[in-house]
Amino acid sequence: MNAPNELSMKNDEVLRVELEVFRRQHRDLDAEIAELQLSGGMNQLTLQRMKKQKLRLKDMIARIEDRLTPDIIA
Template sequence: MNAPIDLSMKTDDVLRVELEVFRRQHRDLDEAITALVDRGTSDQLTVQRLKKQKLRLKDIISLIEDRLTPDIIA
C-alpha cells in the first residue's frame, strides 16, 4: 500500500473497478475504527495505523476520481 500508484497505463474501466474496491476498503476501515473506539478497549496505536490507511485510501480514491473526471475548460 506504500508503493506509488501509476494510473497512466490503466483503462477507465479498470480504474472504475479499482475505485469501487478502494471505496469499499475505505468504508470497511471506517467501520473498523468506529467499532474499536466504541468498544473502549482500542489500542491507540492500532487506531492511528488504521486512520493512516484510511487517509491513504482517500488519497488514492481522489487520484482515481481526478483521472476519470474530464478536465473542463471554462
C-alpha cells in the first residue's frame, strides 16, 4: 500500500481508480472471511490476519475519500 505522502502526489483520476480497487478488495476479503467463518475451516491466526488486512484497506479507502472530497466551510 501507499505511504501517506505518496497519496498527496497522485492526481484525482489515479486516486479514483485506486479507490475502486481497494473497495473491491475490501468486499472480496469480507466475503471470504464470512464464507470461511461459516464453514468453520479456518484457524484463528488466519482469521485475525485477514481482518487486519481488511482494516488496512478500510483505512486506505477513508484516506483516499478524504483526499477526493473537498473541504466545504459552512
